[in-house]
Amino acid sequence: MTADRYDAIVVGTSQGGRFLPVELARAGGRVALVERGPLGGVCVNRGCTPTKTMVASARLAHQARRGEEYGVGTGPVSVDLAAVRERKRSMVAGARQNYAGRLDQDGLELIKGEARFTAPKTLDVALTGGGRRQLTAPVVVVDAGTRPRPLEIDGAEDVPVLDSTSVMELGELPEHLIVLGGGFIAVEFGQMFRRFGSEVTLVQRAPRLMTAEDEDVTDEATAILRDEGITVLTSATPVRVEQAGGGPLRLAVSLPDGERRLEGSHLLAAVGRVPNTEALTPEEAGIGLDDRGFIEVDEHLETGVPGVYAMGDITGGPAFTHSSYDDYRVLRARLVEHRRASTRGRLVPHAVFMDPQLGRVGLTEREARAQGRDIRVARLPMSAVVRALETGETRGFMKVVVDRDSGRILGCAVPGSEGGEIMTMIQVAMLGGLTHTAMADAILTHPLFAEGLTTLFEMFDD
Template structure:
């Protein structure tokens, strides 16, 4: 088979990879963009756009039920999940079409099919419409993403197991949703469906939810979910899944107190994600993977093969769209403008779209102490923030970790109404090298949620 030669090949069209080929083509390169499924990758099709669209519907149902607390009579609230799904589908279709319209760029060829390496910097494409093509390039960028991790528990093969994609296609609210996994995905869907009207049980194998967070953050989130009527089980490892009467599902778990079992109408597996490296036959190119199958890269996002790069979730680390965007920034700078941009020392923030939101940036208190840093910690309950009191959104807290000597802000966690937005203000202060003294003395508009930052950072001098 004769090679078709390009200047650059980009495999996958997730958040970062969908923009890079456009910019490479604008710079005069001949570029092939390979996509095996849907344009836009996980974020547009099965991640950020659809889930946050459905979270918005769930929050509206929750607020409507609370109307009486604010003196507003609404009557009985009912959720039409089929309509929620159609709204979600419309959002996804619009985002996908918007991206597709940007691909009409001279020098850019969109090839629909699945790529696999046959040797370094050469890939064979199994075309969606049949046949194959073999492409080579001096630069190849892999942005093939991840997929839901299969549930490997005895009996799971004989049960309908939902994942983070298929659960969004339900057209009726489950009577009782069992969620396996106490990470970000499981918590967002668990609370969402509780607000839609489902009974929800979250089963977490680890000792607490969201193990990457500080213990007080995990505990507060668990308290919020339980307050919403969700059953949260920790230190509960599934050992068997089996059918129950009436088309229901029974889950047996091993706990510190022995084996227990519970039943539900639907089962969601939210136990993590795995990289889409298997079909790429990376070994044919000599690309090194880590022990979980993610592609190893250096600070410039280059793999073990010169000229081959990886970006986004497939390279491991935090799986966030905005991190993929920053990967794009680095590769755009280096491949188009011939700079030496790097991932070194970048602050990676994130938000978990439970309600109230969890926003976090920088290092946790636990990470700081493991590193042997001398730190100080301040924590302010949202019930002490005037705006939160006025709006009836007093659950959660703001927490900041600062260097004990310099006063430099090292990290923060904000659980509260618009927690991600408040966290972003602290992140900007970190980027600007401001100290806690600067924020404690700043003038913030009254009465905004951000005004609570005055009180939070003033606690260090109290």
């Protein structure tokens, strides 16, 4: 089969892959964009757009139940999960349509099918509608993303196990949802379904939730979840699961004090994600993988094969949509603008969309101390922020880590109302090189949540 020649081939259409092929085509190239599934990748179809839409529904249900605290009568609150699902589907459909409209560009060809390498810069595509095509180009960019890690415990293959995609397609509310995992996905879905009305149990292997965060941050998040009626089991290892005759799921969990059996109606595995590299047969191209199966790239996102690049979650870097978009920035500079850009030293923030939000950027206190840095730490409870008192959103705190000598901000964590937005203000201050005294002396609008920053930067622990 003769290979069709292009100037560039992009495999996958996530946040980075949605923009880069358009820019390459606008620059005069003939570009092939290969996608085996719905346009938009994880973010549009299975990640940010659908989950945050459902989180919004869950928050509204929670706020409605709190009406009496504010002098507002609401009556009994019920959740129609099928209607929540339809709202989610509508949002996803709109995002896909918006995405498709961006691809209407001369020189850009969308090819629906699954690609695999047969040589360093040659791909075989099994077309969705049948048949095959061979494609080749001097530049190939892989943006194929990740998928949920399958559950590997005894009995898992014999019972229905939900993942972060299938759980959003439920049309009826689980009576008792058991969530395996303690990361961002587990926390967001656990709180969401508790607010919808399900009984929820989180089962985390590690000694605490969200282990990348400082202990005081995860302690606060755990307390918030428990206050809402979620059972949180830590240092808990799932051993086996079974279901007899359509009855309840029975999960055996190993705890420090012995084995415990849990009964639930549904089981959600949120135990991590794995890269979509197998079907790509990267070994045929000489592309190196790390020990977890992620594509190895340098700071310019180039693999060990010159002219072959990778971007987004499949590189094993920070698995955030905004990181993928920044990968696009790096590759646009290299491939379109013909200048060098790098991922080295970039400041990557993140937010956990539990409620209240957790926003974080930069070093944690634990990381800074492990590096031997001389630091100061400031912490302010949200109950000391006027806006939090007025709105009844007093859970959580603001925390910042500062270099003692220079006064520069090294990082922050804000588990509290509007935590992501407040964190972003601190991130901008970090990017601008502001010191803690500049932040403490700033005039911030009263009464906003962010007004608490002026007080925060005066609350150092020494």
